[in-house]
Amino acid sequence: MPCIIDPNHQMSQEQASSWKSLCGKTLFFGHNPFKSVQEAQNSSKPICKVCRKLAGLPPKEVVRPQFIPxxxxxxxxxxxxxxxxxxxxxxxxxxxxxxxxxxxxxxxxxxxxxxxxxxxxxxxxxxxxxxxxxxxxxxxxxxxxxxxxxxxxxxxxxxxxxxx
Known part of the structure; x- marks a missing residue:
């Protein structure tokens, strides 16, 4: 799942091809990270559970259809x-x-x-x-x-x- 880039981390502040996420992972271009919390909220993509929790976002609601016997x-x-x-x-x-x-x-x-x-x-x-x-x-x-x-x-x- 894509993570959210931590804007306060030194690695993320440098203009390079790698960043640090809120959950502590090192991210690269291939990981398709979210640049901000707002971008993650507006996206329909799934968000890393740890990043979601650290960003203060509510847990993803899973809608399960009711099973009919x-x-x-x-x-x-x-x-x-x-x-x-x-x-x-x-x-x-x-x-x-x-x-x-x-x-x-x-x-x-x-x-x-x-x-x-x-x-x-x-x-x-x-x-x-x-x-x-x-x-x-x-x-x-x-x-x-x-x-x-x-x-x-x-x-x-x-x-x-x-x-x-």
Whole structure:
């Protein structure tokens, strides 16, 4: 974050390419420092927290939108789950019972992993029809993979019988 140049520091008073900030950092052209407190206030850029405090500026107000709970459908390994989400982070959903659901999850079951990318990963949707379609697709991928294993086994059995 850009800092505010300290006008009272000797380094800042010299006409050079480096200055001292209110928080004590050495600033250069690449740091894009604010030349005064008024310039920092008028700018829409973020201000260094320490410089803001030392300049007597009020802390930056963070406006967070109010979270609206919703129903989330989870398709994972061909099963459909229904959850009521009351909170959300970058990596997890928080449900109404206090449980955390990871947003990104991949199965460790080798049959599901080899079945396909959709079959081995969790899929979330607010639309039940979309989640049902994905669960069906996951089951189809698994069925196709297992059928290919059966076909391969039958083929090997016939080759083995032919050699006898």
């Amino acid at each position: 919703y129903v989330l459908y989870k398709a994972y390994q061909g099963e459909l789950g229904i959850f009521y989400v009351t909170g959300e982070t970058n990596t997890q959903f928080r449900t109404d019972v206090g449980q955390y659901l990871p947003k990104y999850l991949r199965s460790s079951d080798l049959y599901w992993v080899r079945s396909g990318s959709e079959a081995s990963q969790v899929f979330y949707s607010k639309d039940m029809a979309e989640a049902l379609a994905m669960a069906e697709k996951q089951l189809q991928q698994r069925r196709h993979y297992l059928q290919s294993l059966i076909d391969e086994t039958v083929k090997l059995q016939t080759l083995l019988k032919q050699r006898q």
